[in-house]
Amino acid sequence: MHPFLAILVIFSATLLADAGKNVLFITADDLRPELGFYTGERSIHPDMHTPNIDALASRSLQLRNTYAQQAMCGPSRTSFLTGRRPDTTRVHSNMAYFREVAGNFTTLPQYFKNNGYHSLGIGKVFHPGSSSGNDDPPSWSQEYYNPNVCSWDEYRRCTWPVTPEDTAECPLPDVAIADEAIKSLQRFAPGGDMEGTSFFMAVGFNKPHLPFVFPEEFLDLYPEEEISLPTNPFVPSEYPEVAWTLPYLLLRCDDITPLNFTGAINETLPEWKQLELRRAYYASVSFIDHQMGRVLDELDRLGMRDRTLVSFLGDHGFKIGEHGGWGKSCNFDLSVHAPLMVSIPGDTNNGIISHSLTELVDLYPTLVDAAGLPPIPLCPEDSSDVEICTEGASLIPLAADPEAELKSKVFSQYPREDNIVMGYSMRTRRFRYTEWPGFDSVTMTPNWDELHGVELYDHENDPDENHNVGNDPQYAETRIQLSRELRLGWRNEIKNNVQ
Numbered sequence: 480m481h482p483f484l485a486i487l488v489i490f491s492a493t494l495l496a497d498a499g500k501n502v503l504f505i506t507a508d509d510l511r512p513e514l515g516f517y518t519g520e521r522s523i524h525p526d527m528h529t530p531n532i533d534a535l536a537s538r539s540l541q542l543r544n545t546y547a548q549q550a551m552c553g554p555s556r557t558s559f560l561t562g563r564r565p566d567t568t569r570v571h572s573n574m575a576y577f578r579e580v581a582g583n584f585t586t587l588p589q590y591f592k593n594n595g596y597h598s599l600g601i602g603k604v605f606h607p608g609s610s611s612g613n614d615d616p617p618s619w620s621q622e623y624y625n626p627n628v629c630s631w632d633e634y635r636r637c638t639w640p641v642t643p644e645d646t647a648e649c650p651l652p653d654v655a656i657a658d659e660a661i662k663s664l665q666r667f668a669p670g671g672d673m674e675g676t677s678f679f680m681a682v683g684f685n686k687p688h689l690p691f692v693f694p695e696e697f698l699d700l701y702p703e704e705e706i707s708l709p710t711n712p713f714v715p716s717e718y719p720e721v722a723w724t725l726p727y728l729l730l731r732c733d734d735i736t737p738l739n740f741t742g743a744i745n746e747t748l749p750e751w752k753q754l755e756l757r758r759a760y761y762a763s764v765s766f767i768d769h770q771m772g773r774v775l776d777e778l779d780r781l782g783m784r785d786r787t788l789v790s791f792l793g794d795h796g797f798k799i800g801e802h803g804g805w806g807k808s809c810n811f812d813l814s815v816h817a818p819l820m821v822s823i824p825g826d827t828n829n830g831i832i833s834h835s836l837t838e839l840v841d842l843y844p845t846l847v848d849a850a851g852l853p854p855i856p857l858c859p860e861d862s863s864d865v866e867i868c869t870e871g872a873s874l875i876p877l878a879a880d881p882e883a884e885l886k887s888k889v890f891s892q893y894p895r896e897d898n899i900v901m902g903y904s905m906r907t908r909r910f911r912y913t914e915w916p917g918f919d920s921v922t923m924t925p926n927w928d929e930l931h932g933v934e935l936y937d938h939e940n941d942p943d944e945n946h947n948v949g950n951d952p953q954y955a956e957t958r959i960q961l962s963r964e965l966r967l968g969w970r971n972e973i974k975n976n977v978q
């Protein structure tokens with residue numbers, strides 16, 4: 480290339496990057512969509528103290544009915560970071576790495592990187608370790624940041640309020656993650672070594688994931704007498720056993736093992752322990768909120784709010800005693816319903832609430848759309864050789880028309896029995912419908928003729944999913960129709976309702 484031309488190319492690439500808005504992409508782990516700003520919409524128990532998340536929500540497009548594609552860290556994160564679903568990423572566990580088992584897909588941060596952004600990752604964004612080839616190096620422009628975890632991720636206690644003396648020796652990972660995010664933001668501010676470069680900064684907080692480790696003062700926000708027991712500490716009537724899973728992380732904790740709790744169906748923890756765990760979960764949520772506030776305050780202090788898109792999500796839901804469960808790993812609404820919001824300076828400054836059904840897999844095309852990058856095409860049936868495509872849809876149309884119905888059905892799934900059974904689940908406005916067919920984990924296809932269970936919950940009459948009416952003759956016709964739609968799957972929905 481002629482040297483002058485080379486300079487021109489570099490110059491225009493810089494211009495392109497300068498024109499772009501920054502992206503601050505924040506995740507929390509196992510966060511229920513039960514936060515202060517939902518108060519009034521549905522019963523939130525207890526009063527949640529999440530002032531920083533609430534403030535971000537007040538200037539965001541709030542996607543209040545968003546569902547995870549699979550209620551487990553690795554599969555969910557792989558899905559929303561590649562913009563594809565678990566049967567395409569071939570990641571249904573925290574073991575597999577999509578680049579090894581499925582294809583060389585361009586991830587969300589990688590796409591921004593390829594478009595002139597400086598991408599950097601801090602904390603838990605991908606599921607760590609072998610399931611992401613150690614935080615997916617191709618996604619990032621610089622070395623990944625993980626805090627020294629000390630001993631906090633050991634399961635010494637499931638409920639673990641810590642003192643300043645405890646953390647003097649070893650800061651909590653989420654504090655270190657916020658510290659690093661703050662330092663990194665400063666690099667892009669006036670006077671910083673990266674001034675003038677657009678960034679895609681992913682910041683992943685570990686809590687409120689088990690064990691519930693948090694500075695003890697966060698308990699003060701949730702007085703003991705305000706914490707109540709779940710109203711439904713049992714599985715639904717007519718519940719198919721295949722849908723049940725043990726609360727395997729909880730069972731590892733040293734404050735649980737002496738209780739002889741096995742996690743079997745309809746077995747409950749002593750009430751005092753349920754209350755203690757619930758209180759600790761809420762305190763962990765407020766702890767995360769506080770760390771997030773530190774990062775967002777720094778963004779403001781540096782004067783970068785107006786040119787930074789901020790997205791915030793939880794990777795899936797979590798059960799804190801409802802249905803007797805203490806975890807996710809299933810298809811109950813509580814496990815797959817997740818918080819999601821996108822703050823787009825200039826467009827969402829007054830906050831926009833949408834109750835349209837949406838999916839975490841939509842976040843990738845949404846951020847690409849919000850940043851004005853070239854749009855991501857819909858993936859073909861077999862996309863193993865296609866580096867850039869998505870199985871989601873941009874949610875930006877909801878900013879103009881929050882009542883629009885982009886999708887009338889959204890999809891989640893969860894495997895059982897070492898992936899020889901797959902629970903395919905679909906949420907409509909009114910129903911949650913799940914079938915548990917046999918599954919071929921080589922071809923990634925269900926065998927609908929081999930059903931191990933069916934679940935149908937009517938949210939109009941039973942919002943807590945306490946009665947499986949899948950075999951109730953009154954719902955026979957509904958079930959036939961939902962079954963047909965479930966088997967047609969997400970692609971049919973996108974074809975019908977998007978583009």
Ligand SMILES: *[C@@H]1O[C@H](CO)[C@@H](O)[C@H](O)[C@H]1NC(C)=O
Nearest residue numbers: 578582583584585593617866
């Ligand atoms: C994956 O794709 C990138 C370009 O997006 C390329 O540089 C890399 O060599 C590819 N890796 C493999 C293993 O094909």
Ligand SMILES: *[C@@H]1O[C@H](CO)[C@@H](O)[C@H](O)[C@H]1NC(C)=O
Nearest residue numbers: 713714715716717718744745
């Ligand atoms: C669990 O308890 C609920 C509520 O009492 C009941 O409807 C359901 O049948 C029970 N399930 C099993 C498998 O014991």
Ligand SMILES: *[C@@H]1O[C@H](CO)[C@@H](O)[C@H](O)[C@H]1NC(C)=O
Nearest residue numbers: 735736737738739740748749
């Ligand atoms: C748990 O089981 C052990 C051994 O059977 C028994 O000694 C202990 O009292 C039990 N603890 C509780 C809380 O039931």
